[in-house]
Amino acid sequence: MGGTWKIRLFSVYVSDLVNSGYPVAVERNLASETDPQLERLRQYISRWDGPTGLKDRVLGLTSMAATPSTTSLLTKLKSQGLVTESQIKVWKELRPKIAHGNVIDYADEKLWQNQNLLISMFHRLVLRLIGYKGPITDFSTDDLRTIEFNWYTD
Numbered sequence: 593m594g595g596t597w598k599i600r601l602f603s604v605y606v607s608d609l610v611n612s613g614y615p616v617a618v619e620r621n622l623a624s625e626t627d628p629q630l631e632r633l634r635q636y637i638s639r640w641d642g643p644t645g646l647k648d649r650v651l652g653l654t655s656m657a658a659t660p661s662t663t664s665l666l667t668k669l670k671s672q673g674l675v676t677e678s679q680i681k682v683w684k685e686l687r688p689k690i691a692h693g694n695v696i697d698y699a700d701e702k703l704w705q706n707q708n709l710l711i712s713m714f715h716r717l718v719l720r721l722i723g724y725k726g727p728i729t730d731f732s733t734d735d736l737r738t739i740e741f742n743w744y745t746d
Contacts, residue, residue: 603686604690605714606666606713607687609714609718609721611662630658633654638651666683673744675716676732678732679712679713679732682706682709683709683710685706712731715728715731725743726742727739727740727741
């Protein structure tokens with residue numbers, strides 16, 4: 593269990609890094625907070641006769657409609673050669689479980705293999721953030737090979 597902090601750290605920090613204004617050419621405002629369609633949705637939910645607590649929670653979540661999902665941002669970054677499909681898949685599988693405190697079997701060998709994909713993904717995001725291109729150590733494999741990291745923009 594000594595290394596579980598790494599899995600937690602990298603799964604959550606990938607989200608934080610990508611959503612904190614990461615330099616990705618993707619439409620960040622899918623709808624404005626004053627979008628008429630979004631306002632109609634809020635009114636519809638307000639009139640719903642379901643439990644008040646649930647209604648309030650759903651209304652609070654509508655503000656997220658104005659921003660892209662982390663998955664859509666990661667998909668865009670994949671198209672720029674920054675992250676891989678396997679990294680996104682592992683992140684999508686682990687992040688919700690880890691970030692929200694769901695039980696994970698830390699004795700699972702696959703989990704430890706996936707840790708390397710998360711580390712590699714995080715390193716790539718940080719390297720792009722600082723504008724680095726060139727040779728890097730690929731932590732997603734056990735042999736820690738050197739690869740060329742040459743991202744591009746659309």
